[in-house]
Amino acid sequence: MKSIVNTLLFGIALIVSGAVLAADRYLLNAGDVLEISVWNEDSLQKTVIVLPDGMVTFPLAGEVEAQGKTVADVQAALKQQLKDYLTDPVVTVSVVNVDGNNIHVLGKVLNPGNFVMSKPLDAMQALSLAGGLSPYAKENNIIVLRRIGDKQQAIPVHYGSIIKGQDLTSNVMLKSGDVIVIP
Template sequence: MGILSQFRNGLLVLAALLLTACSGIPSSDKMPPASELEADPYEIGVGDTITVHVWRNPELGQAIVVRPDGYISLPLMGDVKAEGKEPEALASEITAGLSEYIRTPEVTVMVTNPVSKEFRNRVRITGQVTSPQSVAFQPGMTVLDLVLMAGGLTDFAADGRATLSRMVNGEYKTWELDLGAMLRDGDMTYNHALQPGDVISVPRKQLFRGEL
């Protein structure tokens, strides 16, 4: 009975080793860190349409497009900086400004057309691809999706030296991509899920004199 138990345990260990070897899961040092989308509060940007509502003072409320300089113009207050502020923070600032003119104002600010969000959430691919792209991010997009949308690689692409750049904690970090292995050999190790703001760069390969 002891021999059978040892044999069974040996088979379990062997099966576990085989599953690990065949899983194809990339190591953590090659995989960009995952993070939840839209984790940060929304900040108003240039081009956004915001609606300002002042309770019991409808004449002070309006829908406004944030100007290229980041400001909006409001009755009584004049120009107010809106870019880079959360709607609640802007509402508090407007409330403080209007309190000099009306008693206990109650202000709400809503972003009704978040144009800047769509631009910030784009993903881009540049360099040696048939058609460099800047497209709106869609959940589920991967590196392969963006490469195919760009029409694939050119003959001059250094497909083994491509990179994926991502903003992490306020600064860009870069990971290597072997697009050649992915496109020619079907190796999906580098087919990472994309996130808003990601940039894929495909450099030009170095040519020797005989290839010029």
């Protein structure tokens, strides 16, 4: 009986630590919803949305950059800014919704549209989410459009080669905001 309890506790610990690690790796995006609270300060509990400029606003702390940062980064920045008003503030930040982590699939797929990435996805997985290619799709002319700063980059995805086990490097990992175009 004792070994069963220990095994269950170990399993729960692995699940919780995996979730914590995933939250530490996730980079926030505009549109993500955060729950921010300061321990023992009822007036400092707020749900915020990462704005299009990448900022969140919190009482006393003002604006804090969130886009491209981890939850831990935002937590540390808020704690630092609140130190001017509170003695050793204990700040908790959690992601309520990852609405800002979107990709777009356009063109000759069965279900084109906007998709929320709740976990890392590659191009083939995104095409699967969109229902797969239509019979008229040009499978080796697919591109991923990615914005880097103020420039646009076109990354080829050779679907026909990938499904044959060739040119697997063209099955790129997607980033928030990527647009997959299937002619």
